[in-house]
Amino acid sequence: MDKRIYLDNSATTPVAAEVLAAMTPYFCEAYGNASSLHASGRVAREAIEEGRVEIAAALGVSPSEIVFTSGATEANNLAIIGIAFAHRDKGHIITSKIEHHSVLHPCQWLEDQGYEVTTLDVDATGQIDLSQLKDAIREDTFLVSIMAGNNEIGTLQPVEEISTICRERGAAFHTDAVQAYGKVQLPMGSIDLLSVSAHKLHGPKGVGFLMVRKAVALTPLFHGGGHEGGRRSGTENTPGIVGLAAASSLAFKEMEETTARMRRFKRRLIAAINAIPGTRLNGHETDSLPHIVNVSFQGIEGESLVMKLDEHGIETSTGSACSSPTLEPSYVLLAIGVPISMAHGSLRISTGRQTTEQDVDTFLDILPRVVEELRAISPFKVGE
Ligand SMILES: Cc1ncc(COP(=O)(O)O)c(C=O)c1O
Known part of the structure; x- marks a missing residue:
C-alpha cells in the first residue's frame, strides 16, 4: 500500500514495533498454555503475571484487580452484566446518552431483563450534569457507568466528582477508559471498575482488561476452567496480554x-x-x-x-x-x-x-x- x-x-492504532517485538516470542517459541505445569506453561504464566503486575503498578491497583479480557467490549459487558447478576434482587443502573454501544447495549439488554436504567443527558459540550446524576441516584442504584473520554467528540467527564457522588450514595462507579487510558491521568482512587482495550494504544486487537476492585461483587459471564481468578474463563491470550502490557508501559512512559x-x-x-x-x-x-x-x-x-x-x-x-x-x-x-x-x-x-x-x-x-x-x-x- x-x-x-x-x-x-x-x-484503532498500528501496533508499535516495541510491542510486536515483546509479543513475538509467545507465538512460536514460548507457546505453552499458561495453565500447564511444564516449563513452557510456566514461561507463559510468568509472562502473563508480569504483565498483570506492570499494568497494576501503572494504575496503582493490586494485580489481583486486573482481569484480562478479549477487549473493551467484553470488559464493559463483564462490568455491567457481571455486577447486575451479582444483584439478583434487580435494581437500578445509571449511564449516559453518549456511551459506546458496548455500554449502552448491555444496559438496554438488562432493561429487557427487568432492571431499571436511567440514561443521563449531556450538555452541548458532551458533559453530564452532576446535579442530574445526584437526582437520579437511588437507594437501589448499584452501578453508575460513565465513560472517561468520548470516542467521537473527545469530551472528558468529571470523573472525580462523579465518583464522589457514587461513594456518598453507595453505588459502584465504572468508567470506560478506552480512549482516555495512557492519554490523560485518571484519578484511579475514585474508580471501582475501569475498561481498557490494547488496540487503541498501539497494542494488538482482541485483548484488553477490566480493573475491578476486590470489594466489588461480580458474576462471571464465561464459565469454564476458572481462569482469571474465576472471573473470566478461557485460555489466556499470552501474546496479546504481553502486547497489552508492553503497549500500556509505552503509553505511560511517553x-x-x-x-x-x-x-x-x-x-x-x-x-x-x-x-x-x-x-x-x-x-x-x-x-x-x-x-x-x-x-x-x-x-x-x-x-x-x-x-x-x-x-x-x-x-x-x-x-x-x-x-x-x-x-x-x-x-x-x-x-x-x-x-x-x-x-x-x-x-x-x-x-x-x-x-x-x-x-x-x-x-x-x-x-x-x-x-x-x-x-x-x-x-x-x-x-x-
Ligand atoms: C469508548 C470505547 N469503548 C469501547 C470500545 C470497544 O473496544 P474493543 O474494540 O476492544 O471491543 C471502543 C472501541 O471502539 C471505544 O472507543
Missing part, C-alpha cells in the same frame, strides 16, 4: 511527550478548520482528549468527505453511523444538540503516536480544497 496518512487512531505533541496538533487543526467558513467544532474545547477533533461542515456529507480524503491518501472517519443502512446521524452528536444537517457533515480526525507535523500539514493543505469541491456540487449552500 502507498504511504497513507492515518488520522483514525480512535478507531505520555507527557506524546500528549503534548497531540495537543499541539489539535490546536493547529482546530485553528485551521475554524478558518473554513460553515464549520462547527463538536465537543468540549478544553476538557477534552488530546487526540480527537470532531468537526461538522455545513452543506456536505461526512461520508463523501471521508471518501474524498481517502482518494488523497488520508484516512479519517465520520461521526455518522455509516455502517447503518439508514445512515442515521451519530447519536453522540444529536445528544449534544448538533442540528441533524450538521451532524450528517461531521468528520473525526484522531492522531496517534506515529502522527507527524508533516501529516498534519498535508491534511490541512488538502482538506479546504476537498471541502470546496464537495460544496461546489452540493445542493445546499453554506449560510442557507
Whole structure:
C-alpha cells in the first residue's frame, strides 16, 4: 500500500514495533498454555503475571484487580452484566446518552431483563450534569457507568466528582477508559471498575482488561476452567496480554511527550478548520482528549468527505453511523444538540503516536480544497 496518512487512531492504532517485538516470542517459541505445569506453561504464566503486575503498578491497583479480557467490549459487558447478576434482587443502573454501544447495549439488554436504567443527558459540550446524576441516584442504584473520554467528540467527564457522588450514595462507579487510558491521568482512587482495550494504544486487537476492585461483587459471564481468578474463563491470550502490557508501559512512559505533541496538533487543526467558513467544532474545547477533533461542515456529507480524503491518501472517519443502512446521524452528536444537517457533515480526525507535523500539514493543505469541491456540487449552500 502507498504511504497513507492515518488520522483514525480512535478507531484503532498500528501496533508499535516495541510491542510486536515483546509479543513475538509467545507465538512460536514460548507457546505453552499458561495453565500447564511444564516449563513452557510456566514461561507463559510468568509472562502473563508480569504483565498483570506492570499494568497494576501503572494504575496503582493490586494485580489481583486486573482481569484480562478479549477487549473493551467484553470488559464493559463483564462490568455491567457481571455486577447486575451479582444483584439478583434487580435494581437500578445509571449511564449516559453518549456511551459506546458496548455500554449502552448491555444496559438496554438488562432493561429487557427487568432492571431499571436511567440514561443521563449531556450538555452541548458532551458533559453530564452532576446535579442530574445526584437526582437520579437511588437507594437501589448499584452501578453508575460513565465513560472517561468520548470516542467521537473527545469530551472528558468529571470523573472525580462523579465518583464522589457514587461513594456518598453507595453505588459502584465504572468508567470506560478506552480512549482516555495512557492519554490523560485518571484519578484511579475514585474508580471501582475501569475498561481498557490494547488496540487503541498501539497494542494488538482482541485483548484488553477490566480493573475491578476486590470489594466489588461480580458474576462471571464465561464459565469454564476458572481462569482469571474465576472471573473470566478461557485460555489466556499470552501474546496479546504481553502486547497489552508492553503497549500500556509505552503509553505511560511517553505520555507527557506524546500528549503534548497531540495537543499541539489539535490546536493547529482546530485553528485551521475554524478558518473554513460553515464549520462547527463538536465537543468540549478544553476538557477534552488530546487526540480527537470532531468537526461538522455545513452543506456536505461526512461520508463523501471521508471518501474524498481517502482518494488523497488520508484516512479519517465520520461521526455518522455509516455502517447503518439508514445512515442515521451519530447519536453522540444529536445528544449534544448538533442540528441533524450538521451532524450528517461531521468528520473525526484522531492522531496517534506515529502522527507527524508533516501529516498534519498535508491534511490541512488538502482538506479546504476537498471541502470546496464537495460544496461546489452540493445542493445546499453554506449560510442557507
Ligand atoms: C469508548 C470505547 N469503548 C469501547 C470500545 C470497544 O473496544 P474493543 O474494540 O476492544 O471491543 C471502543 C472501541 O471502539 C471505544 O472507543
